[in-house]
Amino acid sequence: MKIKFIGAAGTVTGSKTLVETEEVRFLIDCGLFQGIKPLRELNWGPIPVLASTIDFVLLTHGHLDHCGWLPRLVEQGFTGKIYCTAPTMEITKLILIDSAKIQEEDALKANQENSSKHELAEPLYTVDQAKDVFPLLTVVQPNTIVKLEGGIEATFFLAGHIIGACSISVQVEGKTLVFSGDIGRDNDVLLAPPVKPQKADLVFLESTYGDRLHPETDPKLELENYIKETYRKGGTVIIPSFAVERAQSIMFLLWELKKEGRLPEIPFIVDSPMGVGAFEVFFNNTQWHKLKFADCQEMSKMFIINSDYEATLAAINNKGPKVVIAASGMITGGRVLSYLENYIGIPETTILIVGYQAEGTRGRKLIEGAKSIKIFGEYYTVRARVFEINGLSAHGDQADLIDWLSELKNRPYKVFLVHGESAAADELRIKMKEHYGFKCSVPLMGQEFEF
Structure with a gap:
């Protein structure tokens, strides 16, 4: 063999x-x-x-x-x-x-x-x-x-x-x-x-x-604090995330925070062509996870799910406070690049890294303190704040x-x-x-x- x-x-x-x-x-x-x-x-x-x-x-x-x-x-x-x-x-x-x-x-x-x-x-x-x-x-x-x-x-x-x-x-x-x-x-x-x-x-x-070793921190509390702080500054929170399961884990925590009255009244957006399909995977396979079917339905109501690019452009042009979850998780492609093009140069923006970032990816460069990153052939100065939540890995x-x-x-x-x-x-x-x-x-x- x-x-x-x-x-x-x-x-x-x-x-x-x-x-x-x-x-x-x-x-x-x-x-x-x-x-x-x-x-x-x-x-x-x-x-x-x-x-x-x-x-x-x-x-x-x-x-x-x-x-x-x-x-x-x-x-x-x-x-x-x-x-x-x-x-x-x-x-x-x-x-x-x-x-x-x-x-x-x-x-x-x-x-x-x-x-x-x-x-x-x-x-x-x-x-x-x-x-x-x-x-x-x-x-x-x-x-x-x-x-x-x-x-x-x-x-x-x-x-x-x-x-x-x-x-x-x-x-x-x-x-x-x-x-x-x-x-x-x-x-x-x-x-x-x-x-x-x-x-x-x-x-x-x-x-x-x-x-x-993963730190003994509370990722739910970290999410709450970063969102509230960014909201007070009038900024946008961008969370690069894999569209399936990682995104749902973040959504679940945000849903719990919302039910507990711990989040401001702002738009929560899942921007992914796979967004609807990803929810269907969870709806179709409830025996594979802890959420009940009714929980999946209720959780999904909290989020605006953008599938077409016109909706993405509308969300980008709305400069008010919001939370955006968008693929890809390592910022190697996907809709998150369009958001970063428009928001990475704004000091009030917060970028939350919630998963492993491989060598050479934009996500890795951001957590290592890059002063600029290349998107679609152009370099953009990083003025946004970048934080890592290791407890969501x-x-x-x-x-x-x-x-x-x-x-x-x-x-x-x-x-x-x-x-x-x-x-x-x-x-x-x-x-x-x-x-x-x-x-x-x-x-x-x-x-x-x-x-």
């Missing part, structure tokens, strides 16, 4: 792990690279094997860095099934269509403004190519053995993080391989705690926050990641630390060895291991 790391090795994006036996070849996740240009350029190349020779894909969840390269995989010849949970299938469809639209719009804008370095800017994939993925998506139930090609069996079990997200245990050649996907937190406001694996010969564990911290392996009944042969920047992954390696004595490895991009 061979395992090759072709994504999310030394970085938190582009999740792709290739597993090969004498009979079968399959991928765990098929994500898009984001962040610094050398990573983004990897999206344009082929994977190191013929896509047509990959038998199937196991998808842990529907975030772009885990599913966003599927249209390229299909375009390059993949025709197998893509196994995932029901909410993940719905989210993946939303994410891929949104991603394709953004890429088409960005290419069109670059061509109209002649701002591309290429003679003709092209999208990484189109909406039609995104839709080509849909017939291959195959729903599986959690905690149920799925029989696959070559005698392989897979079991999906809850990972927290976002609705529908699962870790995956795969039986291959008599060995148990456990892929964590992204691990959520025990105290998530909307989701059940992650389920811990009981047996693993090889572990593939995310390490996003492998070098830090969807990823477990170092202690959570170590604890996730606490119920193993056997000693794994090796633990691979993936989906983390090198420093974070290496710090987790040291802590994991101190705590369990496990043999840990931080693989490099393209590195292959044979067992």
Whole structure:
């Protein structure tokens, strides 16, 4: 058996792990690279094997860095099934269509403004190519053995993080391989705690926050204070957020604050073409989260959901105080860029960063104190105040990641630390060895291991 790391090795994006036996070849996740240009350029190349020779894909969840390269995989010849949970299938469809639209719009804008370095800017994939993925998506139930090609069996079990997200245990050649996907937190406001694996010969564990602990703060109180302070100054609060689940978690906290009379009477806007679809995922899958159907309905009434760009322009032109939740979460694209174009130079504006920001993203630059950021080819001076609310992260911290392996009944042969920047992954390696004595490895991009 061979395992090759072709994504999310030394970085938190582009999740792709290739597993090969004498009979079968399959991928765990098929994500898009984001962040610094050398990573983004990897999206344009082929994977190191013929896509047509990959038998199937196991998808842990529907975030772009885990599913966003599927249209390229299909375009390059993949025709197998893509196994995932029901909410993940719905989210993946939303994410891929949104991603394709953004890429088409960005290419069109670059061509109209002649701002591309290429003679003709092209999208990484189109909406039609995104839709080509849909017939291959195959729903599986959690905690149920799925029989696959070559005698392989897979079991999906809850990972927290976002609705529908699962870790995956795969039986291959008599060995148990456990892929964590992204691990959520025990105290998530909307989701059940992650389920811990009981047996693993090889572990593939995310390490996003492998070098830090989340602060013991109250994110609900922080939201309240930042909004009230910005309101007193007559400013706008902009919250870059993933459109599915993270946005709903923030909305839930804002809804609670509103019910408790702790927020001013101002517009609360969710600006995303996926906004309505994201709510439908929660409405359709109430067994996957803590909210009741009636709560979903009541919560949605508090927010103005902008789907078309005309509504976005109207919200931007209304300079009164407001709170805007807009994708993308790392400020790599999406409607949030239009708001920042117009508001980042206003001192009364508050930008709240509520999730992990990968290296090279605008979100990372803002929390590191950038004085200006580039949007659509233009540089904008940062006069807005930028704050980070770590308590809203969807990823477990170092202690959570170590604890996730606490119920193993056997000693794994090796633990691979993936989906983390090198420093974070290496710090987790040291802590994991101190705590369990496990043999840990931080693989490099393209590195292959044979067992």
